[in-house]
Amino acid sequence: MNYWLVKSDPDTYGWDELVKEKNTAWTGVRNYQARNNLKLMKKGDEIFFYHSGNESSVVALAKVVKEFYQDPTTKEPAWVCVNIAAVKKLNRAVSLQEIKANSALKNLLLVRNGRLSVMPVSEKEFKAIMQMAG
DNA sequence: GCCAACGTTGGC
DNA sequence: GCCAACGTTGGC
Numbered sequence: 001m002n003y004w005l006v007k008s009d010p011d012t013y014g015w016d017e018l019v020k021e022k023n024t025a026w027t028g029v030r031n032y033q034a035r036n037n038l039k040l041m042k043k044g045d046e047i048f049f050y051h052s053g054n055e056s057s058v059v060a061l062a063k064v065v066k067e068f069y070q071d072p073t074t075k076e077p078a079w080v081c082v083n084i085a086a087v088k089k090l091n092r093a094v095s096l097q098e099i100k101a102n103s104a105l106k107n108l109l110l111v112r113n114g115r116l117s118v119m120p121v122s123e124k125e126f127k128a129i130m131q132m133a134g
Numbered sequence: 135g136c137c138a139a140c141g142t143t144g145g146c
Numbered sequence: 147g148c149c150a151a152c153g154t155t156g157g158c
Contacts, residue, residue, distance in 0.1 A: 009156085031141075052156055096157080115140055115155050136158085143152080 003126040004041060005048040005058070005110060006084070007117045015049055015060045018086045023065055026118075027073045027081040034118035039068045041082050048121060048129065050110070057093035058129055062086055090133035104128045 006026065008014060018024055029035050041047075041064045049060040066083035073081075099105050105128055109119040121129070 007156090033141090056157065113140080114138095114157070117155085138157095139155090141152105141154085143150100145150090146148090 002040070002042060002045045003048070003121040003123060004037065004045060004064075005050055005108075005119050005121050006062075007050045007052050009053050010051045010055060011053065014051060015086070015089065018049070018060075018062065018084070019089075021086075023083055023085040025072065025081050026084050027071050029071070029081065029118060030074075030079060031117065032078075033116055035078070035080060037118040037120060038080055038082050040120070041067060043067055046087070046126070047084055048126075051093075055093070056096040058090065058099070058133070059093045060086070060089045090130075092132075092134045094129055094132045098132060099129070102128060102132065 043064050045064045047062040048058045049062050050058050062084045064082055065085045068080040068082050071079040071081040100111055108125050109116050
């Protein structure tokens, strides 16, 4: 079991949309590092759902339901997507500020590479964030 | 709305 | 293959 974090701008596609759709193709990734992470996702892996912008918080948990395949929104074979499904909203959103303040999370790519939109999360980091979420 | 950080592009 | 210029992301 691996853990991941994906970012989304709630104005474009937020947690509420995912809950409504239940299962969505995570398309539109056009960054190689993020793409490589998509390719490493396995069915059943858990994913933190992060809202960028005003919220800047981890808000919920999703999971991988379909492993990578050609992103249907482009013909370029370089790009892939996966399908993710809503699992549950966190009891409490964990803000970027709190994450930055937690020394256990200082190596989290969310902090170290603010612009990456799909990133791995270690088991320790996953647990730390879950604990903060209550 | 600004700007820093980063990735990508393209000229050489 | 280097690097300057540019565009985009995302926090503040």
